Amino acid sequence: MSSRLAACALVGLAASIPAVALADQPGSPAAASAQPAGGAARPGQAKPDQPADQATAPAPPAAEPEPPADGASAGADELTDADFGVVGPDVKVTAAERRDLSWLDLAVGAGLSTRKLDFESAPGMGGLTPPPFRSGTSWRLSSALTVHPFAWKGRSGALGDLGLLAEYGRTIARADQGDELSRESQLYVGLGYRIPVGTSETQPSFRLSAGYLRQEVRILDDSVDFPDVEYQALAIGADVRAPIGTPRAALCARARYIVVGTAGDLLAADTYGDARVAGLELGGFLEVRPLALVFLRVEGNYTRYSMEFNGTGMLNNPAVSGATDRYITGTLSTGLFL
Amino acid sequence: MSGRRRVRLPRIVLVAPLFLLARTGAADTLSGGSVALSSRVFEPDDDDDTEDVGISLTTRLEVKYRSSPLRLGFRGFARLDALDDTRNVFDLEEANVAYAIGPLNLTVGSQVLNWSTTEAFHPSDIMNSRNFDSDLANPEKYGEPMVELQLRFLQGSLSAYYMPIRPEPNVLPSSSRLTFLPAGVELGDTLWINRDGSPSDDLFAHQGALRLVQTVGPADVSVHLVDHSDRNQPTFTFDPETRTVRPTFHTVTQAGVSYVQVFGGLLVKLEAAMRTFRAPDLTEAPLVTPQRNHEVIAAGVEYTWTTAAGHQATVIAEGEAINQGKAIRAQLDPFQRDVLVGYRHFFNDVKGRDILLLFIADADRPNEYVASLQYSQRLTDQWNVAAVARSFRLFGRDVNQAELTLTRSY
Numbered sequence: 001m002s003s004r005l006a007a008c009a010l011v012g013l014a015a016s017i018p019a020v021a022l023a024d025q026p027g028s029p030a031a032a033s034a035q036p037a038g039g040a041a042r043p044g045q046a047k048p049d050q051p052a053d054q055a056t057a058p059a060p061p062a063a064e065p066e067p068p069a070d071g072a073s074a075g076a077d078e079l080t081d082a083d084f085g086v087v088g089p090d091v092k093v094t095a096a097e098r099r100d101l102s103w104l105d106l107a108v109g110a111g112l113s114t115r116k117l118d119f120e121s122a123p124g125m126g127g128l129t130p131p132p133f134r135s136g137t138s139w140r141l142s143s144a145l146t147v148h149p150f151a152w153k154g155r156s157g158a159l160g161d162l163g164l165l166a167e168y169g170r171t172i173a174r175a176d177q178g179d180e181l182s183r184e185s186q187l188y189v190g191l192g193y194r195i196p197v198g199t200s201e202t203q204p205s206f207r208l209s210a211g212y213l214r215q216e217v218r219i220l221d222d223s224v225d226f227p228d229v230e231y232q233a234l235a236i237g238a239d240v241r242a243p244i245g246t247p248r249a250a251l252c253a254r255a256r257y258i259v260v261g262t263a264g265d266l267l268a269a270d271t272y273g274d275a276r277v278a279g280l281e282l283g284g285f286l287e288v289r290p291l292a293l294v295f296l297r298v299e300g301n302y303t304r305y306s307m308e309f310n311g312t313g314m315l316n317n318p319a320v321s322g323a324t325d326r327y328i329t330g331t332l333s334t335g336l337f338l
Numbered sequence: 339m340s341g342r343r344r345v346r347l348p349r350i351v352l353v354a355p356l357f358l359l360a361r362t363g364a365a366d367t368l369s370g371g372s373v374a375l376s377s378r379v380f381e382p383d384d385d386d387d388t389e390d391v392g393i394s395l396t397t398r399l400e401v402k403y404r405s406s407p408l409r410l411g412f413r414g415f416a417r418l419d420a421l422d423d424t425r426n427v428f429d430l431e432e433a434n435v436a437y438a439i440g441p442l443n444l445t446v447g448s449q450v451l452n453w454s455t456t457e458a459f460h461p462s463d464i465m466n467s468r469n470f471d472s473d474l475a476n477p478e479k480y481g482e483p484m485v486e487l488q489l490r491f492l493q494g495s496l497s498a499y500y501m502p503i504r505p506e507p508n509v510l511p512s513s514s515r516l517t518f519l520p521a522g523v524e525l526g527d528t529l530w531i532n533r534d535g536s537p538s539d540d541l542f543a544h545q546g547a548l549r550l551v552q553t554v555g556p557a558d559v560s561v562h563l564v565d566h567s568d569r570n571q572p573t574f575t576f577d578p579e580t581r582t583v584r585p586t587f588h589t590v591t592q593a594g595v596s597y598v599q600v601f602g603g604l605l606v607k608l609e610a611a612m613r614t615f616r617a618p619d620l621t622e623a624p625l626v627t628p629q630r631n632h633e634v635i636a637a638g639v640e641y642t643w644t645t646a647a648g649h650q651a652t653v654i655a656e657g658e659a660i661n662q663g664k665a666i667r668a669q670l671d672p673f674q675r676d677v678l679v680g681y682r683h684f685f686n687d688v689k690g691r692d693i694l695l696l697f698i699a700d701a702d703r704p705n706e707y708v709a710s711l712q713y714s715q716r717l718t719d720q721w722n723v724a725a726v727a728r729s730f731r732l733f734g735r736d737v738n739q740a741e742l743t744l745t746r747s748y
Contacts, residue, residue: 123665197641197643198643203643204641206653238679240641240653240655253655255655255677255679255699257697257699257704257707258704276705277705278704278705278707279704280677280699280700280701280704282677282701304701304704305704306700306702306703306704306705306706307705308703308705308734322703324702324703
């Protein structure tokens, strides 16, 4: 009877595989029942009035594993090959893997960008605020590279989702009327870890990243009396890539929090002195792949640095409490997806 | 036979005598509670006026009784802190009796209402007073006495509320580590601005609300209209007699909507509200700063999936924006133009292990942020442990905080 039990266990194990795979499919009953503790209520289900951390009753124990599907399990009265001493093939349970994920993503693009820097005044002292800086609209070239070296040639494993990230962009000329007042450039080098969801090509993937960011603006026009900036920072980010029904079209959204270490001449002792600086970058793109390996992207990006002056610089006065430095870019890019 | 006797009695108003007539044999009773020992530690600020450490004992009790068509609910908690007496609190969150007649349901007594759908930003959820000495994004709510008449129809309900009492929110004094008041400011008593603009210390005021909720296919939609004394967005009024600053709450009319829809594993959430405040009377309340009318919108998405190990993972992204000038909206709400990124990992095991990571950044002033990491699990069937580490910078203050809570449920 022990062989019969073993056979039942094997069949039950095999039957449980599609159940696990189904649980990843959006809209499947398994996915629909996936409710995080304390999360927002789903439609048609009242959210409890009481926050989860105020619950008084102990939480119910975790659900026991589902029995195998009726059609797949061997009934108690049915004889199997094992009853006749026939040894079946070994059943190996391995997690299904996404096959649509790239090991290399290289993009080059061109677009427009603009920069605005505004000083913030203390309440009631707006008249003493220094004039803002406006760069006008400039043409900008950019490139971005993502490499997953451990995923090359279809290799997989936990390291396969570890990627190297690099981005570079700079303005090249004024796009609207007027001389080029400043030149802006941005360099980012970092590491990212990709978290694919499920087994389908139309399911999203997430990425966590961290890296070094340098964003620089040099004033080119000698008649403009305004300090250069050079933010050197740690950028911590998260992004999501969501295919739109097909793997050949996707939306990507990204957020980065920028912990600024230095900010260049703007925060030197002879300008505005020490300050607390942090930034936030929000961006996203729409991607279409007309060919299997080639994509087109329409991208938008907004970066904002906020400064709180400590009042130690020579240009500081009681009216100026801080500054906000904003960058907006729009890019059309193309590239390879391998 | 006791059920027949109840049916012959008048079906309105006198719900308490009905309860006395009900026999326990025909009723369901549910009771539970917990005792929690919690320690809270802040990174020291070297200020003798503030308390950096707290050790509190919190007891909760919940009793529910149902004997159709009657229901009674009681839920409350008390917290006693050994080191920081500003944290001592007693709250009767729920103490009400409900009576159902067909599609009508009448509830009289204290309630805590939750109208929010989002994780951290709650434009729609304005009904109860808060204890601001708790979670920054989800402060504890105080129960509020009210009468609710609910009509159930289609896939939802229409509720009308009358609230005669306005419990005071717990606005934190400058000695609290979680306050946004400047150091040295002495906080006075709460001041209410009535509907006619007159200032008042009165606990009683006529307040009301309507809320329509319907489930339409895969979506939940609700619309509300509230006219009450605001509890979340005070201005501050200097009182020359007591030389204190009084938190001043204004009468507000809020019209709002919330929307939640499921698209497979994706949950999309939206809350929006328009707030119109009554202006204070210039002759009776000349020192009171009017509160600004504004609109606020919050939207978010949650994506949940099951990992290969059978765990549940959820990614959360939300944002909130207030339609007002930069300086004004910064005074209205610490989350005036903010974005949230969060991740929850539920291990789906017998220990109920759960991790929640939240990061909120101010899009106006990225210097301001709130980061928190929460972990909880069961130790046994009765014992539970939870830990929170939180770091934030708001209104120029840096605060780092850790909490550990051990709970015994029964």
